Amino acid sequence: MSLDKRRGFAITQHDLSPRELERYARQMGPAVMSHEGQLRLKRSSALVTRVGGMGGPAALCLAMAGVGRVVIAHGGEMILPDLNRQVLGSEAVIGKPRAPHFAETLRAMNHHVEVIAIDHEPDRDEAREWAAEVDIILACPPTFAERMLLNEAAVSAGKPLIDAAQWGMMGSLIVVDPKRTACLKCIYPNEPEFEEFFPVVGAISSAIGSFAALEAIKILSGTGHSTAGRMLMFDGHDNQTRMVDLQRDEKCPVCGGVDRPAKESKSLH
Numbered sequence: 001m002s003l004d005k006r007r008g009f010a011i012t013q014h015d016l017s018p019r020e021l022e023r024y025a026r027q028m029g030p031a032v033m034s035h036e037g038q039l040r041l042k043r044s045s046a047l048v049t050r051v052g053g054m055g056g057p058a059a060l061c062l063a064m065a066g067v068g069r070v071v072i073a074h075g076g077e078m079i080l081p082d083l084n085r086q087v088l089g090s091e092a093v094i095g096k097p098r099a100p101h102f103a104e105t106l107r108a109m110n111h112h113v114e115v116i117a118i119d120h121e122p123d124r125d126e127a128r129e130w131a132a133e134v135d136i137i138l139a140c141p142p143t144f145a146e147r148m149l150l151n152e153a154a155v156s157a158g159k160p161l162i163d164a165a166q167w168g169m170m171g172s173l174i175v176v177d178p179k180r181t182a183c184l185k186c187i188y189p190n191e192p193e194f195e196e197f198f199p200v201v202g203a204i205s206s207a208i209g210s211f212a213a214l215e216a217i218k219i220l221s222g223t224g225h226s227t228a229g230r231m232l233m234f235d236g237h238d239n240q241t242r243m244v245d246l247q248r249d250e251k252c253p254v255c256g257g258v259d260r261p262a263k264e265s266k267s268l269h
């Protein structure tokens, strides 16, 4: 243990090194994150699945911000049509598995962050195991089935879930606080039909992915206020943003059995 005389506190291996303090200097201060908030980020972990158009920028923002452990899950190989939005990829990766390359991109961005790559989308059991392991889940898959599976895992583990979705020029974001707010199943009781090759614009993917990362950073660091319980809707045609209040379904098969906390209990801020 050494003493950082400049700031007057003891540095342990779990604290921030001088190099990290320098690295994060632009996001630490009265208008943004406190030292304690930055330290909380370092001690936090996040699962991001998948890490394509939305999850890629989200994972990148988390790694750049200094979230200590970022777990990414994405199966399959890179194909040419991915390159209009999947920022962690490149032309050199076409035909190769995405996850290991995406992980290397994140490691190259910030070596202070531990990056774990899963080369497939977690099934129900794996999702539950990872939900128990990490502090927050960012669900960025294209299918409702995967989003619902991650929703169930998050509610079961009592961990916050950030659900990012997009279609064409539009995107949406939902933050689920399992102890307090509606879950995805409350909002979408019936799964819509899945469209395999739906339209996506990379700038929308990145915008929604960045919003997802921002919510995660706020929750993990204790900065600002989470949008839990509301849905952010963004329409890129005219850059309109709307916030919609979400109602919890007391009879929801996923979160209906989760006890509401007493009014004075702490929830996501």
Ligand SMILES: [Zn+2]
Pocket: 182, 183, 184, 185, 186, 187, 249, 252, 253, 254, 255, 256
């Ligand atoms: Zn629910």
